[in-house]
Amino acid sequence: MTDAISPEATDEPKTATEPVLSVRDLHTHFRVEGGIAKAVEGVSFDLFPGEVLGIVGESGSGKSVASLSIMRLVPDPPGLIAKGEILLRGRDLLKIPYEKMRKVRGGEIGMIFQEPMTALNPVFTIGMQLTEAVRVHEKVSRAEARDRAIEAMRQVGIPDPAERLKDYPHQFSGGMRQRVMIAMALICNPSILIADEPTTALDVTIQAQILELMLAMKEKKAGSSIILITHDLAVVAETCDRVVVMYGGKIQEVGTVHQIFEEPKHPYTRGLLASLPTASTERKSRLSTIPGNVPSIMNPAPGCRFSNRCPEAIDRCSVEEPVLHQLPGERFSRCHLVEEEALGQVDKEKADV
Amino acid sequence: MSDQPLLELRNLVVSYAVWGGVFRHKVGEIRAVDDISLTLRSGETLGLVGESGCGKSTVAKTILNVVREMAPGVELGGEIRYHRERGAVNLLELRQRAMRPFRREIQMIFQDPFASLNPRQTVGQIVDAPLRIHTNQTAKERRERIRWLLERCGLQGSYIGRYPHEFSGGQRQRIGIARALAVNPKLIVADEPVSALDVSVQAQVINLMQDLQDEFGLTYLFVAHDLSVVHHIADRIAVMYLGKLVEIGEADAVYHHPKHPYSKALLSAVPQPDPNRSRAKRQLLEGEIPSPLNKPSGCVFHTRCPIAEPDCSIKVPPLEPKESGQEAACPYV
Numbered sequence: 001m002t003d004a005i006s007p008e009a010t011d012e013p014k015t016a017t018e019p020v021l022s023v024r025d026l027h028t029h030f031r032v033e034g035g036i037a038k039a040v041e042g043v044s045f046d047l048f049p050g051e052v053l054g055i056v057g058e059s060g061s062g063k064s065v066a067s068l069s070i071m072r073l074v075p076d077p078p079g080l081i082a083k084g085e086i087l088l089r090g091r092d093l094l095k096i097p098y099e100k101m102r103k104v105r106g107g108e109i110g111m112i113f114q115e116p117m118t119a120l121n122p123v124f125t126i127g128m129q130l131t132e133a134v135r136v137h138e139k140v141s142r143a144e145a146r147d148r149a150i151e152a153m154r155q156v157g158i159p160d161p162a163e164r165l166k167d168y169p170h171q172f173s174g175g176m177r178q179r180v181m182i183a184m185a186l187i188c189n190p191s192i193l194i195a196d197e198p199t200t201a202l203d204v205t206i207q208a209q210i211l212e213l214m215l216a217m218k219e220k221k222a223g224s225s226i227i228l229i230t231h232d233l234a235v236v237a238e239t240c241d242r243v244v245v246m247y248g249g250k251i252q253e254v255g256t257v258h259q260i261f262e263e264p265k266h267p268y269t270r271g272l273l274a275s276l277p278t279a280s281t282e283r284k285s286r287l288s289t290i291p292g293n294v295p296s297i298m299n300p301a302p303g304c305r306f307s308n309r310c311p312e313a314i315d316r317c318s319v320e321e322p323v324l325h326q327l328p329g330e331r332f333s334r335c336h337l338v339e340e341e342a343l344g345q346v347d348k349e350k351a352d353v
Numbered sequence: 354m355s356d357q358p359l360l361e362l363r364n365l366v367v368s369y370a371v372w373g374g375v376f377r378h379k380v381g382e383i384r385a386v387d388d389i390s391l392t393l394r395s396g397e398t399l400g401l402v403g404e405s406g407c408g409k410s411t412v413a414k415t416i417l418n419v420v421r422e423m424a425p426g427v428e429l430g431g432e433i434r435y436h437r438e439r440g441a442v443n444l445l446e447l448r449q450r451a452m453r454p455f456r457r458e459i460q461m462i463f464q465d466p467f468a469s470l471n472p473r474q475t476v477g478q479i480v481d482a483p484l485r486i487h488t489n490q491t492a493k494e495r496r497e498r499i500r501w502l503l504e505r506c507g508l509q510g511s512y513i514g515r516y517p518h519e520f521s522g523g524q525r526q527r528i529g530i531a532r533a534l535a536v537n538p539k540l541i542v543a544d545e546p547v548s549a550l551d552v553s554v555q556a557q558v559i560n561l562m563q564d565l566q567d568e569f570g571l572t573y574l575f576v577a578h579d580l581s582v583v584h585h586i587a588d589r590i591a592v593m594y595l596g597k598l599v600e601i602g603e604a605d606a607v608y609h610h611p612k613h614p615y616s617k618a619l620l621s622a623v624p625q626p627d628p629n630r631s632r633a634k635r636q637l638l639e640g641e642i643p644s645p646l647n648k649p650s651g652c653v654f655h656t657r658c659p660i661a662e663p664d665c666s667i668k669v670p671p672l673e674p675k676e677s678g679q680e681a682a683c684p685y686v
Contacts, residue, residue: 058551058552058553059522059551173641174405175641176641203404203405203578203642204404204578204580204619204622204623205404205618205619205622205637205638206404206641207622207624208622208624208635208637208638209637209638211624212637231551231552232624233552233626234581234623234624234625234626235624236626237624237625237626237627237628237630238624238625238628238630257628258628258629261626261627261628262628271553272552272553273626275552275553275555275556276552276556276581276626277556277559277581277582277584277585278581278625278626278627279581279584279608279609279625281585283584283585283604283605284563284585284586286560286563287556287559287560287585288556289553289556289557289560290553290554290556291557293521293523293524293554294521294551294553294554309553
């Protein structure tokens with residue numbers, strides 16, 4: 001059994017095509033006082049054209065570091081991509097020279113960050129930052145770049161774009177700043193958009209507007225895809241096609257959004273979903289919880305990362321690390337129980353022989 | 354829970370001064386809370402929701418009577434009546450010393466468990482502070498009380514000598530809850546107590562708060578922006594927009610049958626962990642929250658309201674009872 005996700009053996013039409021982006025066995029470490037923090041350990045996933053892929057996890061799960069690794073934006077030192085491949089249409093982004101990587105960022109892959117105030121430069125106008133983005137990637141005149149910037153701002157719904165080009169980031173509200181970020185990320189028509197907690201800092205009515213906008217922009221460009229990194233399961237449920245669940249630097253479960261929410265195959269996913277109060281939860285009832293706290297990545301326990309909090313753990317879980325087990329229908333779960341359930345039948349037959 | 358009022362806000366107005374110019378004089382004011390009246394009943398949980406800038410945190414600070422210290426030049430109007438057996442007292446009239454006995458009865462839990470605990474004090478010192486100020490207990494008695502509080506809040510009594518940085522966010526929030534609980538308060542004002550916590554830890558803290566309420570008969574003012582959480586924990590929900598109370602009523606009525614167009618839009622914008630819910634039915638609000646410096650006339654929501662009528666920009670709509678039981682500040686629903 002391999003520890004990687006293979007795009008073969010699929011019957012779903014959407015995933016039958018070639019992935020645009022494949023992350024293979026990614027390991028990202030941080031050299032910190034007292035050792036090495038393994039933030040991402042052996043993460044593999046595919047992004048297919050036209051899909052919205054959610055990467056969901058809690059603090060310390062490695063979801064943001066994984067996305068920064070794709071863009072090679074992990075600060076080195078202390079960070080280090082120790083191992084792995086990031087294949088953009090077959091080309092390994094970890095092997096190309098730094099100058100070429102600059103072309104990929106913003107050109108082929110756009111990125112939106114959580115806090116737009118820190119991601120935009122406060123001493124330059126929005127217009128200067130938007131036109132720079134165009135002129136870095138394409139040979140166009142200043143006037144053309146300016147027209148492109150105005151058009152990009154109009155598309156993301158910023159009123160009076162020609163005037164607002166002259167404004168500085170602090171003159172925009174949080175929601176408008178996030179619109180500027182989206183305009184900047186999409187101005188060179190990238191085929192992949194990575195959005196790292198794009199709405200976490202926003203109010204809920206503005207969050208709804210921004211998520212709608214991101215999906216509408218994706219629809220405009222055929223075959224473009226989004227990787228949405230978030231801790232918010234409700235946002236994932238409403239926007240994503242497929243979901244990767246991370247915990248302790250590792251992928252724990254992969255499936256379509258319906259599979260993940262309707263029949264989760266990992267105790268961690270089940271625990272997360274059960275702990276959310278929803279419209280159908282009985283008011284004032286005790287919420288189901290996951291005991292304990294999110295563990296530190298510095299000293300991971302042996303065996304399954306989740307075993308010390310898992311209500312379903314068996315003896316094997318605290319000793320032996322489970323692999324990412326493939327289930328029928330392009331599903332994966334890193335859990336001994338799932339594996340034993342699937343292999344139980346086979347073992348029984350073998351024992352009989 | 355009883356119908357006995359514990360705390361009443363009567364026509365509460367809080368105006369922050371805006372300073373500017375070369376000599377830092379007052380150039381304007383922001384009415385963060387604009388003529389709000391509501392009653393907290395003894396033993397209930399009232400959820401106060403709204404988006405950033407709506408004034409919900411200002412309401413919390415004003416109830417604790419710390420807003421004058423935090424914002425010089427602030428102007429307060431109306432009354433905050435705190436009911437005791439001997440009759441009601443208007444907290445806004447009290448200055449530091451006279452306020453002290455009430456601080457024992459009204460405690461607070463803060464949003465950010467990383468910022469609300471002094472990093473240079475041990476857990477024991479942090480939880481000891483209210484006991485030292487408000488009780489005459491000996492050091493030994495207090496120590497026992499602290500251990501008991503920590504254990505009651507799901508921590509180990511032996512943590513007493515440790516420092517906040519040794520704990521995770523959820524554990525720190527438990528320390529903050531133990532501190533609030535130390536002097537047997539009647540009312541706890543909780544300002545976004547779970548929004549900084551990981552999903553798997555949120556539920557633990559919500560359960561703890563519910564258990565403590567049952568055990569000690571606490572009254573909660575639960576300020577939050579997460580409506581699913583508020584609906585779960587609160588008996589009643591109050592919705593604020595730009596300093597105004599736009600709707601208040603039983604949690605189920607407000608959550609499942611919101612009346613005010615703002616509450617409706619707010620609730621439909623809340624994502625649900627259900628991939629089958631159709632996004633198309635969502636009511637997306639146009640535009641953004643107007644600046645509180647320059648609030649719309651009449652109904653503050655009329656600039657974004659899908660059902661606004663011409664006179665909405667003139668008349669300030671009062672809260673009025675609606676058939677599903679709650680009160681809403683809109684004459685057209």
